Amino acid sequence: MSIDYNKPFVGHYIEFFEIILTDLGGAHHHFAPSVDYDEVTGATSAFLFAGMSYEPIPIKLTGVVSTTSGAPSTPTLTISNIHKRLMSDIQLYDGLVGAKVVRHRTFSEYVGASQEMQIQNFLISQMLKIDREQVVFKLNIPIDFEGTKLPFRVVLKDDGFPGVSRNGSRAA
Amino acid sequence: MADELPLINKIAQTSSHKIRENVIGVSYGNGYEQRTVVGENQQADSWSLNYLVLDEVEREVLLSFWRDKGNHDSFTWTAFGDLFEKTWLISGNYSETALSGELFKVAFSIIQVFEL
Secondary structure: OHHHHHOOEEEEEEEEEEEEOHHHOOOEEEEEOOEEEOOOOOOEEEEEEOOEEEEEOOEEEEOOOOOOOOOOOOOEEEEEOOOOOOHHHHHHOHHHOOOEEEEEEEEHHHOOOOOOOOOEEEEEEEEEEEOOOEEEEEEEOOOOOOOOOOOOOOOEOOOEEOOEOOOOOOOO | OOOEOOOHHHEOOOOEEEEEEOEEEEEOOOOOEEEEEEOOOOEEEEEEEEEEEEOHHHHHHHHHHHHHHOOOOOEEEOOOOOOOOEEEEEEEEEEEEEOOOOOEEEEEEEEEOOOO
16 A cells, blocks of 8 residues: 555545444444445445445544644544434433544555555544534544553652662662 | 436436536645545536426426425436436426426436435
């Protein structure tokens, strides 16, 4: 895939998503904002990637910015609410707070080979808005949670850190 | 099975066809450009259909079809020059002109949609 980065055109840019509610006790949704369209026969079918069928629904992720300073970005995920697809889940699982969102990205030429760019993981931190047309969620990257601790122990100023000396000599 | 566009033999040759595609491109420096189409269903046809001389029965068939489909329900049609039927949605208003007491001119636009 990387060898094609220099080409002027490498197919349609495609995004598709997973919304994973299994940790909350719910379902594992696969959503894509498009359907597969056969330009020879005109037939349509659900978008397929790596053997998985993605349900077509208007869905978009915006505000994904990588930065080395300041607060991490908080993207927003917008999903159509025209057919109330997620309403029951939203009511059952507290606005889907804590649900995992996986963003997949690829180009149409690589769909058949199931090749994609590195996936991006997010967690739903808040439901920002719900109306007749859409549901908007605020997302966090998984490490952007206040109070989150590194596994096993908390690094404290007074205790120092193994291998780090405050007086110039290494602790035994 | 979606309904079919009625009275296709009455569509006038003044009808027009357009294709749109949403492409984003970047060209910096000395002008080398890279392009992509965002999404799979971004190349869609549209037609402005004209029915020039319809009698009252034909006009009623078309009007009933429009009232049934509105701007919300899709239908199928094999457009002129196409080899297979596509799925369409009426876009915008139904427009008709009375040419005489019994003859009518009708026009409306349709856009291609992608549905399962």
